[in-house]
Amino acid sequence: MANILKIQKKLSKRFGDRVKAELDGDIIRLSGSLSDWSEVVEACLMSSEKNSNIHVVNDIEFTGAEIPKMRVPSLSDDELEGKTPDVLVIGGGISGCAIARELSKWNINVMLVEKEADFALQASGRNDGEVHVGVDLSKGSLKQKYVLLGNRMYDKVCEDLDVPFERIGQYACFTQSYLYIPVWLLVQWRRFHDGVTDARVVGRKKMLEDNPTFNKDFKFAMYNGLAGVVCPYGLTIAYAENAAENGVEAYLNTAVLSMDTENGEIKAVHTNRGTIYPKIVVNAAGVFSDDVAEMANDRFYSIHPRRGTNSIQDKKAARLINTIASVQLIGKQTFSKAHTKGGGLIRTVHGNVLAGPDAVETFDKEDISTRPESIKTVYDKQKQTIKEVSERDIITYFTGVRAPTFEEDFVIEWGRRCKNMLHCGGIQSPGLTAAPAFALDIEKMIVDELSKSMKVERNESFNPKRHGVPVLNEMSPEERAKKIAENPDYGVIICRCEEISKGEIIDALERPLCPPTVDAIKKRIRPGMGRCQGGFCSPLVTKIIAEHENIKISDVRKASAESVICFGETKGGALND
Amino acid sequence: MIKTDVLVIGGGPAGLAAAIEAHKNGAKVILIERESRLGGILKQCIHDGFGLVRFEEKLSGPEYAERFIDEFRELHIEALLLTFVTKVQKTESGFVATVVNRDGVMDIEAKSLILATGCRERTAKQVFIHGTRPAGVFTAGTAQHFTNLLGELPTKKCVILGSGDIGLIMARRLTLEGAKVLGVYEVKPTPSGLTRNIHQCLNDFDIPLHLSHTVTRVFGVDRLEGVEVAKVDENMRAIPGTEEYIECDALILSVGLIPENEIAENLGVEIDPKTKGPKCDASLMTSVPGIFSCGNALHVNDLVDYVSESGETAGRSAALFSGKERKMASVIPGDKILYIVPQKLDTLSVGSETVVYFRSKEVYDDSIFRITVDGETVFEKKYAFLRPPEMEKVIVDFSKCGLSENSKISAEIEVTVK
Numbered sequence: 001m002a003n004i005l006k007i008q009k010k011l012s013k014r015f016g017d018r019v020k021a022e023l024d025g026d027i028i029r030l031s032g033s034l035s036d037w038s039e040v041v042e043a044c045l046m047s048s049e050k051n052s053n054i055h056v057v058n059d060i061e062f063t064g065a066e067i068p069k070m071r072v073p074s075l076s077d078d079e080l081e082g083k084t085p086d087v088l089v090i091g092g093g094i095s096g097c098a099i100a101r102e103l104s105k106w107n108i109n110v111m112l113v114e115k116e117a118d119f120a121l122q123a124s125g126r127n128d129g130e131v132h133v134g135v136d137l138s139k140g141s142l143k144q145k146y147v148l149l150g151n152r153m154y155d156k157v158c159e160d161l162d163v164p165f166e167r168i169g170q171y172a173c174f175t176q177s178y179l180y181i182p183v184w185l186l187v188q189w190r191r192f193h194d195g196v197t198d199a200r201v202v203g204r205k206k207m208l209e210d211n212p213t214f215n216k217d218f219k220f221a222m223y224n225g226l227a228g229v230v231c232p233y234g235l236t237i238a239y240a241e242n243a244a245e246n247g248v249e250a251y252l253n254t255a256v257l258s259m260d261t262e263n264g265e266i267k268a269v270h271t272n273r274g275t276i277y278p279k280i281v282v283n284a285a286g287v288f289s290d291d292v293a294e295m296a297n298d299r300f301y302s303i304h305p306r307r308g309t310n311s312i313q314d315k316k317a318a319r320l321i322n323t324i325a326s327v328q329l330i331g332k333q334t335f336s337k338a339h340t341k342g343g344g345l346i347r348t349v350h351g352n353v354l355a356g357p358d359a360v361e362t363f364d365k366e367d368i369s370t371r372p373e374s375i376k377t378v379y380d381k382q383k384q385t386i387k388e389v390s391e392r393d394i395i396t397y398f399t400g401v402r403a404p405t406f407e408e409d410f411v412i413e414w415g416r417r418c419k420n421m422l423h424c425g426g427i428q429s430p431g432l433t434a435a436p437a438f439a440l441d442i443e444k445m446i447v448d449e450l451s452k453s454m455k456v457e458r459n460e461s462f463n464p465k466r467h468g469v470p471v472l473n474e475m476s477p478e479e480r481a482k483k484i485a486e487n488p489d490y491g492v493i494i495c496r497c498e499e500i501s502k503g504e505i506i507d508a509l510e511r512p513l514c515p516p517t518v519d520a521i522k523k524r525i526r527p528g529m530g531r532c533q534g535g536f537c538s539p540l541v542t543k544i545i546a547e548h549e550n551i552k553i554s555d556v557r558k559a560s561a562e563s564v565i566c567f568g569e570t571k572g573g574a575l576n577d
Numbered sequence: 578m579i580k581t582d583v584l585v586i587g588g589g590p591a592g593l594a595a596a597i598e599a600h601k602n603g604a605k606v607i608l609i610e611r612e613s614r615l616g617g618i619l620k621q622c623i624h625d626g627f628g629l630v631r632f633e634e635k636l637s638g639p640e641y642a643e644r645f646i647d648e649f650r651e652l653h654i655e656a657l658l659l660t661f662v663t664k665v666q667k668t669e670s671g672f673v674a675t676v677v678n679r680d681g682v683m684d685i686e687a688k689s690l691i692l693a694t695g696c697r698e699r700t701a702k703q704v705f706i707h708g709t710r711p712a713g714v715f716t717a718g719t720a721q722h723f724t725n726l727l728g729e730l731p732t733k734k735c736v737i738l739g740s741g742d743i744g745l746i747m748a749r750r751l752t753l754e755g756a757k758v759l760g761v762y763e764v765k766p767t768p769s770g771l772t773r774n775i776h777q778c779l780n781d782f783d784i785p786l787h788l789s790h791t792v793t794r795v796f797g798v799d800r801l802e803g804v805e806v807a808k809v810d811e812n813m814r815a816i817p818g819t820e821e822y823i824e825c826d827a828l829i830l831s832v833g834l835i836p837e838n839e840i841a842e843n844l845g846v847e848i849d850p851k852t853k854g855p856k857c858d859a860s861l862m863t864s865v866p867g868i869f870s871c872g873n874a875l876h877v878n879d880l881v882d883y884v885s886e887s888g889e890t891a892g893r894s895a896a897l898f899s900g901k902e903r904k905m906a907s908v909i910p911g912d913k914i915l916y917i918v919p920q921k922l923d924t925l926s927v928g929s930e931t932v933v934y935f936r937s938k939e940v941y942d943d944s945i946f947r948i949t950v951d952g953e954t955v956f957e958k959k960y961a962f963l964r965p966p967e968m969e970k971v972i973v974d975f976s977k978c979g980l981s982e983n984s985k986i987s988a989e990i991e992v993t994v995k
Contacts, residue, residue, distance in 0.1 A: 391705075533700040533702065562799035
């Protein structure tokens with residue numbers, strides 16, 4: 001049990017009487033008032049114990065700025081009014097979508113709601129896509145357990161869901177020879193104690209032979225051959241599509257606003273699209289998982305949002321790297337302590353080079369804006385991995401917000417004060433790697449629970465196989481010609497950088513759950529992801545969407561309902577061709 | 578397999594001129610165009626001012642293109658439209674291009690190749706604009722596509738970053754469509770576009786031009802709601818404290834064009850880091866024998882007239898290409914020259930009328946452009962002013978200076994101090 005007196009003593013020494021700690025059942029509740037967000041984070045972190053299941057709940061009043069409220073879609077209707085799903089999954093990120101898909105193996109009524117205009121629009125779509133090996137984690141945490149299980153599942157999951165995945169290995173590179181022995185010992189410990197069976201130490205000669213562009217100052221590296229890359233939003237969308245194909249009802253632009261509870265049980269869930277009456281609620285709400293927990297009077301952990309910015313380089317830069325690599329800096333950023341695996345430089349599954357991410361605490365859960373200093377931090381570091389890496393090759397950059405608890409572990413358990421809420425909170429890196437594994441455990445927890453009150457049977461028509469949109473530019477000329485003969489639109493190239501055809505765009509529009517927006521098409525099949533960033537193809541994609549949906553061009557959106565692209569016809573109107 | 582003498586990739590002004598000229602020089606020509614109509618980017622350039630040099634007439638972009646398209650059709654040159662080149666390979670006898678279109682996948686064998694692939698626009702992220710990612714950030718060409726080809730208004734109230742010509746043209750165009758252009762912001766202390774465009778597109782419409790300013794951030798989650806602009810120092814870095822928030826619904830970027838040379842690079846063509854186009858000799862042959870470059874793929878032109886001219890040179894050279902030996906000497910630009918084309922001369926076939934294009938690095942008044950070979954002046958021209966946005970063309974006679982591979986050919990701008 002946490003020693004609350006000891007915690008209070010530490011807090012008083014640092015913050016005087018500005019922060020108070022109290023033990024509230026199995027919660028360490030902090031209260032008081034601070035004007036600096038970094039102090040709020042510091043107070044909570046010094047009160048917490050890593051991986052502990054006694055969580056710090058942050059009730060400190062932050063006076064430095066107004067914390068923005070959760071953005072809610074403008075849509076308002078009663079489409080979902082009165083629905084009674086067996087399971088309501090809140091959140092269309094990798095966790096929610098994977099859980100929904102695994103639950104679709106059963107003859108139960110599963111509904112998923114996502115407040116954004118598409119799946120994987122927040123953390124699941126804004127990360128580096130690395131499939132981790134867990135070499136930075138010690139035994140005993142949920143993260144460590146699920147990262148190992150999840151990593152091994154990737155080949156099968158990606159094959160079933162028709163998502164590209166590649167095990168390209170990972171190097172953690174060291175410039176200090178004196179660290180060889182400690183790192184070697186750590187590697188043995190990880191292999192034989194923690195189950196990270198692929199960990200190795202690789203000498204300088206072999207490392208530079210295989211990776212001639214690496215910094216010549218490296219003396220050795222820790223290497224993990226099972227590290228891989230996947231398209232994080234591609235996998236999330238694939239899970240969602242397969243869930244839908246197997247009977248899950250999923251709704252975008254649908255935000256959970258509040259809940260009615262009675263005797264520690266959720267009775268009703270209010271959304272902008274009506275009130276839902278589920279038996280079980282799965283809280284996979286990412287950065288908002290503590291807010292959703294609060295709605296059910298079950299907030300026993302707090303999320304402290306942490307921004308991370310990644311940049312994507314032109315495919316031309318892929319000549320520099322064919323793996324995952326990062327320099328290991330000693331000091332504050334040591335690999336075992338940093339709040340990011342360091343990411344580093346990653347050759348993505350689509351053949352770009354990704355650099356990042358950094359890690360910056362923020363009070364704004366939806367602050368996805370980028371800042372120049374993030375790019376600088378990452379490049380200052382990664383130029384020590386590969387000297388030729390240059391900001392000049394950047395074609396885009398983006399920011400995501402991680403959802404850690406102060407204990408930095410996942411929260412996967414039934415509610416403590418609410419019986420029918422299952423928490424899947426605190427999911428941050430390596431959440432993408434872990435999701436396929438914890439989704440199976442959550443499936444089992446839910447089936448066991450539902451079985452107490454109803455007969456739960458297998459969904460006999462469940463099909464684990466999903467077939468994505470065919471990728472024409474990866475086909476042999478013969479295969480490609482055959483597909484074009486079937487549908488000539490496959491021969492009309494719309495996106496020149498990524499070589500995407502009109503036929504593929506129409507296929508994507510016809511996939512389950514695909515919103516007819518420019519960003520949704522971009523995320524599914526990549527027009528606009530290349531070096532011109534949609535300069536040439538975005539008007540064409542807009543026009544194809546308008547034609548396919550039979551709407552006006554000015555009614556096509558980038559993503560959300562408010563993301564207007566064009567305001568209507570010019571004085572002369574459209575050209576007739 | 579389809580066979581041809583000359584394969585032209587790109588059906589814009591450069592490719593059209595190249596195909597016509599190659600045909601006139603006796604070659605069998607096939608032109609590949611990825612869009613459904615010939616004309617390239619001229620199709621969306623509905624303003625006038627095209628053809629002043631060539632036709633001594635003010636034409637609109639489509640009118641200028643039509644003159645070439647008409648001739649192209651009259652000569653019955655073969656064009657494959659809505660056709661995209663996926664790969665080009667070098668073979669013993671020339672090149673094989675793999676293309677896709679609605680009929681399938683096919684290979685085309687050619688003795689020589691003309692790359693007339695144009696250029697693309699630099700994007701917001703390439704000039705390191707930060708902030709959110711709303712709808713409403715357009716490159717000027719994309720905004721022009723929406724406005725002029727799709728007939729859709731992409732903004733009601735915008736800020737334009739960059740004073741490149743397309744940005745200036747769009748400032749006027751959007752104003753005529755009833756949109757409010759709040760200002761054009763240029764990071765450099767001098768405008769990037771042609772002087773005539775500054776007058777005709779900005780001054781005539783009271784659109785302010787803010788030099789030494791840039792956009793540092795965009796705001797808005799769904800649609801753009803505003804931008805932050807700031808003054809910049811001599812190193813073009815934003816000066817803290819000078820930031821200003823401007824409410825608008827779009828940011829339109831005209832921050833530079835980059836020649837498209839992915840096919841060239843895959844074939845091992847040497848690229849000039851200054852032009853970002855292939856290094857060519859006076860016949861516009863690249864470092865790979867049989868591959869020619871022209872138009873904006875070679876270097877970014879400010880007048881289409883010169884695009885057509887380089888297309889004709891490349892077309893003629895490609896038709897007459899025989900694979901004979903070349904002995905190259907480099908043209909070395911001095912420090913006041915932004916770039917010079919051609920970058921190399923074939924000393925075995927030196928013409929008396931070599932066309933040389935160059936741009937100055939900065940604005941220079943009263944200066945002399947000079948070419949020397951081994952210290953001897955072979956060409957000299959006085960300029961009252963030289964400006965980077967305005968490309969200069971001169972014709973130089975290299976035939977009498979006994980060029981060899983060891984010749985030191987230099988080009989220099991001398992500013993005459995008063």
